[in-house]
Amino acid sequence: MLNSMYSGITGMKGQQTKMDVIANNIANVNTTGFKSQRVRFQDMISQMNANAQGPNNNGRGGINAQQVGLGTQVAATDMMMQGGSLQFTGRALDFGIQNGDNSFFIVSPDGGATGTNQYTRDGGFYTDNEGNLTTSNGSTVMGFTPAGGPQLDDGSVNTDITNGQTLQALSIPQTIGTAPNEIELQDYNIDNTGTILGTYSDGNAYIIGRVALASFANADGLEKTGENLYNASANSGEPIEGGPSDDGFGTIRSGFMEMSNVDLASEFTEMIVATRAYQANSRSITTSDEMLQELINLKR
Template sequence: MMRSLYAGVSGLQNHQTRMDVIGNNIANVNTTGFKKGRVNFQDMISQTLSGAARPTEEVGGVNPQQVGLGMTIATIDTIHSQGSLQSTGVNTDLAIQGNGLFILKNGDKSYYSRAGAFGIDENGLLVNPANGMRVQGWMVEDIDGQSFLNTSRDVEDLVIPVGSKDPAAATSEVNLACNLDKRTPEIPEGATAADIQEGTWTLDKKIYDGFGNEHRMTINFTKVNGVNNQWQATVVIDPDSEISTNPTLDIGGNGNDGNTFIVDFDNLGALTNVSDGQGDALNQGTIQIPVSFDVLDSTPDGTGAVERQTFNLTLGEIGSYTNTVTQFAETSSTKAYKQNGYPMGYLENFKIDQSGIITGVYSNGTNRVMGQVALASFTNPGGLEKAGESTFVESNNSGEANIGPSGIAGKGKFIAGALEMSNVDLAEQFTDMIVTQRGFQANSKTITTSDQMLQELLTLKR
């Protein structure tokens, strides 16, 4: 008689626990990055009234007789299924589409989370603003003037110093891709200034010195009189300046060649040769002409030293038509499609792509990779322990964190400007709630009925 009472009690207790888990799931239905729990039951040990007997020649076998002693909780699982993504438009919000987890640090203690509602603190650190935990990743390393992102290093705090300076960089390369109109008339001897202007095509491009000062580079292309498919080009730096910048070329590597060079084309409009007045020529591969000019290092008293700056003027590849100076019977076009100098700028904004790479956007128009957000994955994510504040920590059965960039070992990818919502399904939870309630009610009936039977037993003596 007492067995049914205790079986009913175990049913009540464990259905209460299941209801606790369901209640927690429903309470966190709108919690960012929350992963729902699930309770599984199993029967408790059974009392054997009689054991099993094997068959004999006279009779068959006999099954064991056992009475169950109730039920208990088998597992309370954390279900790490993907939650829905909600767009927020906040560039520091991150969602993960895959199995990875963010790595957060509180001192030396590591936490893992799917909640990506991040922000930037006073020091430019990328943090969880709810608790100040620091988001981990890799910052760009500067080695010999080159930036490298080494994801094989240990993770570190991510810093986004909004408002920091990007130093000016001098122009070291200017690439041309213009077309010179084959139909341009030649300039005869004794031509007037108007005739010269009409027969000259001018290409204009801004360049920068090492201080971030802007300069104007012009190249005047004039068709050579009496020679087919040949143009004379003159390079001028700051043509409107009262101070001469003294531009010079170095085509053959023999020093100062003035500021004029000759460009030759074949009958199909492709570049064939570039030469100077001393007979130095370039006629193979990609044509690059070193151009030097004076830069005045101004001081407050109006004086300053003159420095010499050099950049490569790239005309393109011999025989090519792509990103190269050409000569066709089409209107001349001005296209210096690339120069790599810029003035000083400030970090105004940043963006995070699907790989978690953080790119800074500066006021001078440059974009620079600053770092990358790291992800962790586990052999058994269900073995992680919940540590509160939407975080997890490693346990003995989760395995060690496999830390790396996105897209590796099923870690997934980032969705910037979005958050992952809870994976709780209300319809499922309400159904489980009804089943749990009925299970609790049925177990209470078991106790009530057992009590009535005991009462009947006590009245037998009357």
């Protein structure tokens, strides 16, 4: 059989993979914090019909190698980590990361009990009936808390609570102190450094904690696990933990959500290219079949 038929098959398989990625990007055009992907191809091994030869002493010049390629294969499915646009929601627990394409929220599926953390750009958080800050699937949001519990704000927001502190599950307590000196939460807000400030019934503001961020040496190497979550991999590097607005990290915008970075115009253009490439590869198979048919028809 002709190698061109099998080369055409590899081309069709590659374009099918590309179409799968394009369809997934389009399906997630409204997914919060979604990062689109692209497919890159590389050629497969080439059959050597004649080796290259250098010039000889008789005055004959060199001859290039004669090679015939045997098709294509998927080289990589890259994640495009550029930040999506921030959309205003006005909700206090909606967080968007600004100017930090390499920064991620840190969440834990077990409240930090085992130290198994996951990472997300989806900043749509909630509080449960115990005040724990959670994601939509119940994972707890990790951060730093002042030693000894909430501390009175002296007028200058203290971002040094990250120093010497380990990651903990964040919560916004409804009450502080013990009876009969308990004070109740009246309101809270989060500034662009990720610091959570709560106003209690005594009229004072207290620093409750600070949202943590993580960055990676190679964020493209993170593995998607579904539910807008990523896991660190062998090629992403170990997470570097810090706070919003610190060097190397983005800032947090409360009341905003990061949208998907899918560009529909680009995706539909790539869809057309993939369709035509698929048709061209299928045509190379049918043309090879016609050549074989002509060969068979030599004997009648």
